[in-house]
Amino acid sequence: MYNMSMLYPTLCLCAYGLFANLRPSEPFLTAYLMSPDKNLTETQVVSEIYPIWTYSYLALLLPVFLATDYLRYKPILLLQAASFVVTYTMLLKAQGLRAMQLLEFFFGLATASEVAYFSYIYSVVEPAHYRRVTAYCRSVTLLGSAAGSLIGQLLLTVAQVRLVYLVWATLASAVLAFVPPWFLPMPRQSLFFHKKAEGTTQGQCDYGGSLIENVDNKASLNNRDLSNASPSFSEVTTRSCGLSGVLKMLTVDFLHCYRRGPLLAWSLWWALATCGYFQVLNYAQALWENIRPSTEYDIYNGYVETLSTLLGAVAALLVGHLPVRWTLWGELALCGLSLLMAACVLVMVALKSIWLCYGTYVIFRATYMLLITVATYQIASSLDMQRYALVFGVNTFVALLLQSMLTLVVVDSAVLGLDIFTQFYVYCGYFAVISAVFLLAAVFKVTTKRHSELDALSRSPEDTDIS
Known part of the structure; x- marks a missing residue:
């Protein structure tokens, strides 16, 4: 049964996630920036403005990650809410x-x-409820994103409002989102800097900054141990680990995690595909604007974003019901579906039909959501919560590093500054390369397995004679 003490922070967090992601102006941002309200050119928007988000995200990810843990989450939630308000006010x-x-x-x-x-949420609820509250929080963000896109499209096509009023609606939602974080309880501990001084369930940090943790014991934890791991249910004292201790701990954990072959393969796909996925999402509106200018035609970006978000959520839910042995067929699935994503991007740019462009964009997003959910599950199933945060953070950082390099070379006017159609041909080739990488990985895996079986068969007669 869901504990009432956990219901309150979950509701607050879900309310925040809903309003923070309710952005009616998001599907029409490029059209708005190029409209008379802002009067910016396509080159300025695509090559000089949008790349700043990629560079900023990369530069801020690590310090914000450490600050989040050190300040115990709530202040960073407030910072995020304030940043949204500032963004849409500007x-x-x-x-x-x-x-x-x-x-x-x-x-x-x-x-x-x-x-x-x-x-x-992981710092204030029992581990037994992690899956449920994660599902609630993830679902409500998707709901907010889909609802925002749909509201924006309806306001634009049915109510015939100007684009600037969609920004007003988004700002109003951001202001509402600023309220719930203030009512969240302050966690007593965090994963790295503020840890329990008693017990070893979640790791122990001594004054020298070393980590003593045995992840293999995770499977033997019983429900009582899991309940005691949450600060919400017992009075615990905390000990602060210094920055050097935390960095040492993260280094040790990083080396431990990425020695595992399957985790490394899924993490590699995560980083590579997320880089390309962000690029396609960031610049899809610019492509649509070139194919069907908003100054001359009605545009339906909001419907497309709503449908792609909902279909992506359905694809993510299907993961738990697909009869696929991902440990056996994972590389081939990553190869085939990455090739499908490359084909979607190719159709978007080559045929120059807005309807085909919309349709393949929806398929592209749904395919990514399916695979990223599988990757998340495959990685998280072998990790504890502390390493879950580390591995996902590293994967995202590598994705952003690759995206920054791709943006600098392909998009930024300081280097090549390619036109939007040429950019999408590059992204098509990028996903084709990802597909080829995992085809080679699948062939290598099958060949290695076959050789192992032949070696075992060749040794079996000798074993029989010896016996």
């Missing part, structure tokens, strides 16, 4: 290229702070 009032670049910095800060949203 989107309404500020003018000019430099102001929009500063806006992208604040949006990068808000995005980097998202780590606090999913980390907070």
Whole structure:
């Protein structure tokens, strides 16, 4: 039964997630920036403004990750909420290229702070409820995103409002989102800096900064141990680990985790595919604007974003019901579905049909959501919560590092500054390369397994003679 003491913070967090992701202006951002309200050119928007988000996200991810744990989540949630308010206030009032670049910095800060949203709940609920509250929080963010896109589209096509009023609606939602975090209880401990001084369930940090932890004991924890691991249910004292101790702990854990072959393969796909996924999402509106200009035609970006979000959520839910042995067929699945994503991007850019572009975009997003859910499950199933945060953080950091390099070379006007159609041909080739990498991995896996079986058969007669 769900404990009432956990119901309150879960409801607050879900309310925050709903309003923070309810952004009616999001599907029409490129059209708005290029409209008379902002009067920016396509080159400025694509090559000089949007890249700032990628660079800011990368630069802020690690310090925000450490600050989130050190400050115990709640202050970073408030920082994220404030960043959203600043972002959409500037989107309404500020003018000019430099102001929009500063806006992208604040949006990068808000995005980097998202780590606090999913980390907070694990510090105030029993581990037995982790799966349930994660599902609640993830579902409500998807619901908010889908609802925001649908509201924006209906306001634009049915109510015939101007794009600027969609930004007003988004700002109102951001202001509402600023309220719930203030009512969240402050956690007593965190994963790294503030740890329990008693017991070894979640790890122990001594004054020298070393970590003493045996993850293999995780499977033997009984329900009583799991309940005692939560600070919400017992009075515990905390001990602060210094920054050097935390960094040593993260280094040891990093080396331990990434020695595992299967985890490394899924993490590699995570980083590579997320990089390409972010690029396609960031610049899809610019492609649509070139194929069907919003100044000449009605656009339906909101419907597309709503459908792709909902279909992505359904695809994620299907993971638990698909009769696929991912440990056996994982590499081939990653190869085939990455190739499907490459084909979707190719159709988007080559045929120059807005309806095919919309349709393949929906398939692209749903495919990614399916695979990222599988990757999340495959990685998390072998990790405890502390390493879960570390591995996912590292994977996201590598994805952003790759995305920053891709953005700098392909998008940024300081280097190549390719036009939007050429960019999407690059992204198509990028996903084709990912597919080829995992085809080689699958062939290597099958060949290695076959050789092992032949070696076993060749040794079996000798074993029989000896016996």
